[in-house]
Amino acid sequence: MVGIKGVFKNYNQKRVIDDVSLTIEKGKITSFIGPNGAGKSTLISMISRLITKDQGEITIDGKEVTETKSNDLAKKISILKQSNAINLRLTIRELVSFGRFPYSQGKLKKEDWDKVDEAIDYMELRDMQDRYLDELSGGQRQRAHIAMIIAQDTEYILLDEPLNNLDMRHSVQIMKTLRKLVDDLGKTIVIVIHDINFASCYSDQIVALKDGQIVKQGPTCDVIDECVLKDIYDMDMDIKTINDQRICVYFG
Template sequence: MKILNLIKKYGKQTVVGDVSVTIPKGQVTSFIGPNGAGKSTVLGMITRLIARDNGEVMLDGQSLEAYKSNDLAKKLAILKQSNHHHLKLTIRELVSFGRFPHSAGRLTPEDEKQIDEAIHYMELTDIEHKYLDELSGGQRQRAYIAMVIAQDTEYVLLDEPLNNLDMHHSVKMMQVIRKLAHELGKTVIIVMHDINFASCYSDYIVAFKKGRVAAAGKTEEIIKKQVLEEIYEMNFDIHSLNGQNICVYY
């Protein structure tokens, strides 16, 4: 995926200014940066959920605008922050929505197989008939990830998937996300606030500051004291633990 010269303005305010970056295939790429840096807005423009004022997104050599909506939904899936878990749906019913681009609501045996596999992958088989409003935050997040897996797209975009999760469930979620790329071959893009989770589970990092790309590269190239201090304008110490760079900021 190539992102070329993206610009987004709201009135006179430029919230994304001339963003260009290439996303590597089959890897986990994290978008990091301070609040208001433009991370989620760029993610929205990549998926056509937010109209862009300028620029282009190339998906496998073809402009995003060339894809019909249903064809794009077979290629790219997004999970936004706000999910309506008050809807009276079971886990299985929710996950089945991921098959809509393929079946238009008329589930085939192949669709049922994909749903079964997604539910199993997220370790939800024993509770697949529970309603969303009966679930813990961690279970509910796993259910939404299962829906994305069932959609069976090459590209998976997740906007702050660790929101409202405790440490245990956050670790489990990031392990699953990494497996999506490294076992299932998905190209995963995540908007993240926790730099240490980005450090431990990302292959590639794009750091944003004031609506622009401040730095982009392999994880070990970005998780450095000088780079992070420039982006976040605060002090960092970097420590190595089991081969991973861990950040302490103050």
């Protein structure tokens, strides 16, 4: 369980996270939604300790993240940020193997390579695993980075807009893969996502943020609500139920 209590964060005297408290349950997909500048990426970065909080408490399984050794934290929680450029000429397989560093310290054993192979197969990258990253499309590189996170084999997975650069087919593939990681392997996934229909169809819990504060949090059915979404996005949305999924129509 991830516990967040009374967390604040300022940038250049501007408050971007304002007294946020929430609990992220184990074994579920929790999606952070909200407009640009809502604080979603900042919050997920503080959970992973990439950004330091100014005030408050963030715990993973009851232990404050700031008191956890870096290598121990890397075995517990993995994160993929929006900006994931690597300035090395690597193949997909070499990149994915980086996910095993917390365990192998660069000296991979058979069990490490088994995890690499599993992650490559999860993301349907087997046929191109020896291609270099600079030869790939943006979507292929994104899938390779997600495979690296899967190979890290942490209980908690944090993903900041993982559907960037992906077409519809691969976006669906990513979300189905995340659902499988939760349902089959018991992972806990926190995802920052802009497409509220993907959030609606694949999440167990949704946290809606605006101006650094939580507007609404809870089960998907409680947050995918016309009044709630109007408050978050300042626009009208019509919600339809299609195949038992709540779908937001906002093109009109």
